[in-house]
Amino acid sequence: MDLTSVTLEIWRMLEVCCIALAFLVPLKKKESRWVRRAVICIALGGLVFLGMPVVIAHFPFMACVRSAVFLVFTGVLFWQCADLSFNSIVYCAVWSTMLGDFLIECNTLLYRNLMLKPIWSAVVGMVLLLVLTGGVGCTIARWMPDKGRYHTGPRQFAFALGLWVISVLADLFWVIWNPPIEYVSDWVLLLMIKFYCITVLYLQHGLFQKSAIRQELAMLNTLWMQQKAQYDLSKENIALINRKCHDLKHQIRAMRAIFTEEQQKKYFQDIEQSVRIYDVLAKTGNEVLDTVLTEKSLVCEANGIQANCVADGRVLAFMDPVDLYTIFGNALDNAIESVSTIEDRTRRIIDVQVYSEKQMLVIQIINPITQELVFDAEDLPVTTKEQNGYHGFGLRSIRHTVKKYGGFMTVKVEDGAFYLRLLLPKIPPQTPNQVSPE
Template structure:
């Protein structure tokens, strides 16, 4: 069999470094530009050194050299990018396959064009390698931007990490088996054939990892849409139930007024007065139904006011319900219901009962509708990639309230801003008023 040189270890180290850099640049960096450059330069030296040292190890320790290289790649990613250890492992697996693919493709083409004597000299070989690496890794960066965005949390599960690692290990093993042992059913025996098999296997591994990430995004998008849809439906059902409950309370209130009139006709003044005072005090809280000019908003505010009264929360609101007449009943219920649910949850965690305050304002100004929700909160808000996330343990079922509000606001061409300072939380929703729109169902 014709013997051709294997990929120089220096090129392998450079390929691994460039592959890691691709995924580092796809995430938000932990470091400033200067420190990132220094860390990247150090990582390049470490990866090249690891490959050179591994080249001196006996074949029986081949796996040890591979593990050291992967560990160095993992260290570079977790140091430079703002990712968890699990996410860094996921990226390291992808970077390993990408590095193997580009290095194998480069060396296959290098052997074909430059190895026979009389072909272009070293200068052309270096220029060819640089151009191929820049084009290959630049293309990989552009391709991967579709699946990885800096502001999008990765949140790789243990199973997904295990799948990625398995794909990377199988790809790496199958692409290098011919160099380890030529006497296997999967080994090639001709030099160019071996290079072709390695490149093809690495390409298949990269495609498999790319498809895995695409499937992850699809499944997550479906789960989020389903969660938001379920929440909107629950909000609407809550609105309908609340409307029925308020109707019952109002009927009861009017019945009691007639009963009070009858009781007042009793002769025993002291008993009658005492009984009437107690009776009126017991129903006075149920008579104060909100009247904002929007039937749906009235139901939400009245229901939440009753809930706040039961929990010892001071809820005050000034709302012009007519300003949101262009919004559908479900959207009004979702936005105000979720915002108030979040505010109530937050203030209930405040130890001081005097600070369990919620303020709501809704008004139109300058062609826009502005809704603000303000409340105290205790502890610290949790952020991931610039977004506030739920403090509840079950994040698969909770944490979609703010996402639902933002989704609804953007549907109407609006925006949502959040500000938290000195234990005071402010949620602002700004919506443009359309030229004309349907009235909200009453």
Template structure:
């Protein structure tokens, strides 16, 4: 027989624990609404969760599991409603929140029953203990989660990661609550405080396992993103080397043709031949490396992009002092200018009117800062949120790494990246302190 010296946890306590556990994930993540709407939604969620648990407190045992499933779905819905994240990420956070709430409620009630010998203390004492223990546990868990959760809360959880997290949460919940369902198993307790100990310790272990699972998922996400950024950077460097070889060959051909033309001009030729030579010279002039900025790497990148722009009817202008980039690594120069110009060119190719295909680049110095500014005409309606440009492509998960690569490179030099869209002009600006190594 189970000893009933330890009374059941009040359902309102469980509801508060579940609400607090959800707030652990809501507070550090980007919200879907403003503060007022989020606050009202949070208050409504607390009321609904409390009423549901109190109403279903005395249901029969075979209704207990469906009621718990509904309670978990309410928690997931609360997180999803407040945060601008996917439903799968909300479900993953909800699973961790359930185990955290179970632990929070269990440890608080076990402390109360231990010091008051199974009796219920005064309401004021209950409120103080509730605030202190819930607050302490929530503070520790919040600090642990805040170190690893992405600022936007978008974990990008895969199906396998979600399934493994789900199995862990279900196993922890089942083992911690099995004694409340039946004592006829090898893992059930037979005494009230023994049951409480099992529940508290199993939930604590479950939090540790799910926390390790969360860290692993976050690290895997960061590793994948870093690899993608490095691939973009490496591709830009490979393009730079290929372009350098092509441009050198073009320059050789250019100079050879100039000498041939000079020889032909020295001969007595008809006017038609003169016109033909003029046309020939004009035709090859576009292949001369016209960008002479003082930095060979920048010259190569700009020349490659300007040749491509000329071929596709894009007006490309540049005012750059390449000597200001001497402190930067070759791959970093390729990454910033290559990705920025590729994005600008891609935008311009979507504009039917070639007269409006405009790109302008400036490299300048202001006080002790290097300023790289990329401007291009843009007719698309771009979504611009908190310094991040939301891609307009359908397969969003496979795009955006060009800008991330630029931001990654700027951070390497303790710099900053800003973007702005105004009057059909998109501006990307990179600000880097001078003298960084």
């Protein structure tokens, strides 16, 4: 076995490992022992690559299989260390392999054409490795993942694999052609093919990311329109309840003078019990907030839920009515759905608070929970609802609306209770308009 060939293969593996680690570091890891797993994977990979010169010596075309070995090796590395789906594991492996191949071709071009001494070749290779690895680690490896994860769909997965196949076919063509060393332009052409494959892969990621954002924005605007229609309907219903309850109170007073005392006990107690619904009508100083709180209070009354509200609705007067309805409607729907599953009716409690804290307005909704919540990559609870067109968009809709006013949303579970906390500046940067999909 040629020592130079073995050294070259180990160096190539080291280059791919460095690129893969640059992609691995920003990702969410499976557990705290991911470093040990990474070391084991790299050590096993080194043993595999020790035999590569023997394989290539007997089967020259097997040099093209090196990229496939790189793909499998980096895929195992991501599988063992990162908390990713299968599609995302392969996607990261494709990135690492293609960038590693590009770095290998750069070193090969310099080695064959500059005719450097081994020591200087090693220095140049090390500089290239540090520059490319550092550049990748500080840029695309940190820019592309979303909170430590990739959301790779089937199309993005297939497209990435297709580009990798094109890169492998380019290697195969060069093995068959085997241009002389002095044909520098031909070797540069191979380098450019790999560079363009990497560029297209990055552009593809940007297009899919933009498409996902556009779809989510369209979904949020659809929900916004539905909330507007729901608010208009709720406003009409509450106004009708107000009128009917007011009329019934006057009718009861008039009928007391007609019926005897026994008849009054028989009929009027039931009637008065029926019009107690009027007592749940909220009065916060904000018509929109009164509407949504009253609507949800009626639902709470029907489900044996105690709803407590301490709110000064006047401080929310600057908000668009539909935005205000969206925030409280979605938040209270989630809270009602959660506490309705609690068997102990004394624990079915929802607290709504709206108050000022320094230069911020605070909206806080608290409700007890009985089950442990799982949070996704966006730090939002994973919904337990059945899959549908608007699956899991309640809290996303709230967060999107709050961001329009320069605020932010936090959720947490503490002492058996779920806290939804929204912070808004008292003086918003501007009055937001409805966002229309691109």
